[in-house]
Amino acid sequence: MAASDQSKDACYYQEWMNLQEEELSELNQATNGCTSNVELSSLIDKIMSHFEDYMKQRTLMARADVSPYFAPTWCSSLERSVLWIGGCRPSSYIRLIYALCGIEIESQLTEFLHGVRLGSLGQLSARQLSMVDELQRKTIREERSLSTRLASLQEDLLDNPIATMAVAASGGGGGGGSSDNVEAALDKHGHSMTAILEEADRLRLGTVKEIVRILTPRQAVDFLAAGKKVRLCMQEWGKKRDLDHGRIN
Amino acid sequence: MAASDQSKDACYYQEWMNLQEEELSELNQATNGCTSNVELSSLIDKIMSHFEDYMKQRTLMARADVSPYFAPTWCSSLERSVLWIGGCRPSSYIRLIYALCGIEIESQLTEFLHGVRLGSLGQLSARQLSMVDELQRKTIREERSLSTRLASLQEDLLDNPIATMAVAASGGGGGGGSSDNVEAALDKHGHSMTAILEEADRLRLGTVKEIVRILTPRQAVDFLAAGKKVRLCMQEWGKKRDLDHGRIN
Numbered sequence: 001m002a003a004s005d006q007s008k009d010a011c012y013y014q015e016w017m018n019l020q021e022e023e024l025s026e027l028n029q030a031t032n033g034c035t036s037n038v039e040l041s042s043l044i045d046k047i048m049s050h051f052e053d054y055m056k057q058r059t060l061m062a063r064a065d066v067s068p069y070f071a072p073t074w075c076s077s078l079e080r081s082v083l084w085i086g087g088c089r090p091s092s093y094i095r096l097i098y099a100l101c102g103i104e105i106e107s108q109l110t111e112f113l114h115g116v117r118l119g120s121l122g123q124l125s126a127r128q129l130s131m132v133d134e135l136q137r138k139t140i141r142e143e144r145s146l147s148t149r150l151a152s153l154q155e156d157l158l159d160n161p162i163a164t165m166a167v168a169a170s171g172g173g174g175g176g177g178s179s180d181n182v183e184a185a186l187d188k189h190g191h192s193m194t195a196i197l198e199e200a201d202r203l204r205l206g207t208v209k210e211i212v213r214i215l216t217p218r219q220a221v222d223f224l225a226a227g228k229k230v231r232l233c234m235q236e237w238g239k240k241r242d243l244d245h246g247r248i249n
Numbered sequence: 250m251a252a253s254d255q256s257k258d259a260c261y262y263q264e265w266m267n268l269q270e271e272e273l274s275e276l277n278q279a280t281n282g283c284t285s286n287v288e289l290s291s292l293i294d295k296i297m298s299h300f301e302d303y304m305k306q307r308t309l310m311a312r313a314d315v316s317p318y319f320a321p322t323w324c325s326s327l328e329r330s331v332l333w334i335g336g337c338r339p340s341s342y343i344r345l346i347y348a349l350c351g352i353e354i355e356s357q358l359t360e361f362l363h364g365v366r367l368g369s370l371g372q373l374s375a376r377q378l379s380m381v382d383e384l385q386r387k388t389i390r391e392e393r394s395l396s397t398r399l400a401s402l403q404e405d406l407l408d409n410p411i412a413t414m415a416v417a418a419s420g421g422g423g424g425g426g427s428s429d430n431v432e433a434a435l436d437k438h439g440h441s442m443t444a445i446l447e448e449a450d451r452l453r454l455g456t457v458k459e460i461v462r463i464l465t466p467r468q469a470v471d472f473l474a475a476g477k478k479v480r481l482c483m484q485e486w487g488k489k490r491d492l493d494h495g496r497i498n
Contacts, residue, residue: 007495065494066330067325067326067327067329067330067487067490068326068330068496069330070320070326070329070330071320071326071329071330071332073322073326073496077316077317077319077320077322078316078435080316080319080320081315081316081317081318081319081320081442082403082406083320084400084403089400089403089404091404092403092404092406095404096412099412100412100416143400147396147400151333151338151392151396154331154333154338154341155338155340155341155344156344157331157341162479163345163348163349163475163479165482166475166478166479166482166483167349167475167478167479182486186327186486186490193330226412226415226416229415229416230411230412230415230416233414233415234415237431237435238316241316241435245314246256247317247322
């Protein structure tokens with residue numbers, strides 16, 4: 001494995017975060033201007049296809065070396081502390097919609113008072129709300145099933161052959177078992193971790209796709225913009241807190 | 250907050266790992282020699298009291314700044330990838346007993362063949378096995394309940410007020426909301442994370458205490474030695490893999 005794996009992963013992530021910033025400003029322009037539904041849809045398609053490409057590339061990189069993806073050093077401590085299987089909890093996308101509805105309802109009050117139009121997510125129809133609700137239940141079910149699989153995998157690590165090799169180590173803590181056996185067992189564990197990461201990524205992507213399908217183009221643009229804003233703010237707040245606590249990444 | 254928080258946490262952890270190495274060699278000496286049950290029990294008490302002190306100190310440090318404890322940079326990527334709420338899964342201690350029973354059963358075969366006595370964990374009585382089994386079910390129940398609480402906490406992060414503040418940020422991704430509001434909301438989130446970490450630590454400590462109560466002194470010494478061996482091996486294997494992949498911590 002090349003000595004630059006870590007920096008390659010970190011660079012790729014930084015490129016992705018830069019793209020988030022660019023996409024956010026495109027989304028903001030689209031919401032503020034008089035953009036047609038066709039134009040909005042094509043912007044959404046472009047953004048979703050970037051997301052899909054990112055997931056594909058990330059999968060390839062994780063297959064080469066998965067463990068950093070579960071607690072990436074290229075994120076701040078704050079971001080790492082809220083990770084679920086190497087990324088965002090898919091159900092949190094849906095929580096964001098509900099949070100935005102609340103914000104939008106307040107904004108409409110403001111609009112009523114000041115005549116300013118702020119957004120579209122306060123206008124979800126009853127049918128849309130029930131589809132979002134159904135999606136939330138399905139997503140939480142799949143999240144739970146992946147969490148359980150990850151838990152079993154973590155427990156299995158202490159079964160044979162890894163426990164045997166560790167315990168078979170002679171004397172005070174030296175790495176037990178023959179080096180080849182250890183490498184093989186850890187590689188096998190790594191493959192299972194990669195499979196779970198891939199499924200979590202698939203669930204993240206699938207959930208956003210479903211949400212975009214449920215929403216109108218204008219609502220989807222507002223949703224994607226809000227998601228990216230939250231993501232970028234978390235990064236900024238996390239960096240600031242790391243600096244305040246004397247942590248350098 | 251002092252600029253040296255991170256290195257203080259990392260140093261304290263390294264001291265703890267050094268103590269693990271010392272304790273392991275004490276445990277190995279005790280198993281190999283003709284140590285009396287009274288002497289074994291006093292060694293076990295000493296080790297358990299170190300564990301308790303470590304948990305107390307760690308809690309104090311986490312209260313000052315919790316987020317690094319969920320994915321500590323002072324561990325290797327391999328160790329971080331198998332963390333559960335800032336540490337070992339409590340149920341994995343029990344999995345280790347079952348793994349050791351298996352090893353011990355094989356070892357007794359070896360003993361029969363070569364006349365060498367290797368350990369005591371293959372000799373768990375039916376009563377002990379049923380107590381271990383009961384403890385496992387109780388531990389998994391409590392683990393699940395803590396996992397669910399952590400999941401809710403992670404989802405809550407996207408509710409108001411954090412989502413509102415992020416979305417209210419003007420323009421392209423600049424940290425939204427007034428800085429004081431953001432700090433207050435993140436501090437509140439941090440306090441809840443600390444509370445969960447403390448409960449997870451309490452469950453870890455409680456589980457090991459229960460195990461030691463179920464086992465005879467000689468079995469408990471074998472169990473503690475095996476646990477420390479596995480822990481130290483994981484650190485060594487993790488460091489090696491980080492080096493192989495060009496990661497420096």
